[in-house]
Amino acid sequence: MDPMNEKQKIEAAIHHDPSGFIKYITDEIRLAIGDETDPYRACCLNVEHCVDQISHALDIDHLRHGNDPAVVGAIYHIDDGHVEFL
Numbered sequence: 001m002d003p004m005n006e007k008q009k010i011e012a013a014i015h016h017d018p019s020g021f022i023k024y025i026t027d028e029i030r031l032a033i034g035d036e037t038d039p040y041r042a043c044c045l046n047v048e049h050c051v052d053q054i055s056h057a058l059d060i061d062h063l064r065h066g067n068d069p070a071v072v073g074a075i076y077h078i079d080d081g082h083v084e085f086l
Contacts (some may be wrong), residue, residue: 006043009026010033010043011039014037014039032046032049032050033045044075047073051072073086
């Protein structure tokens with residue numbers, strides 16, 4: 001069985017049909033996307049949620065000044081290979 005890609009994980013979270021170990025991942029995605037049903041918007045919400053969690057865990061928000069490093073989210077579009085920074 002092939003592992004689920006990110007789009008499949010988002011779809012599973014939207015449609016409430018996860019199973020096995022993937023349920024842990026889809027539960028977190030579900031928390032991030034709420035009632036959103038559009039896959040693209042759900043993906044954006046999930047990335048934003050992950051960025052917030054990582055920033056909080058690293059406790060770096062208060063350190064940002066000017067061009068200092070930051071946690072940045074992006075989406076890789078598998079259909080054409082471009083990266084969209086959020």
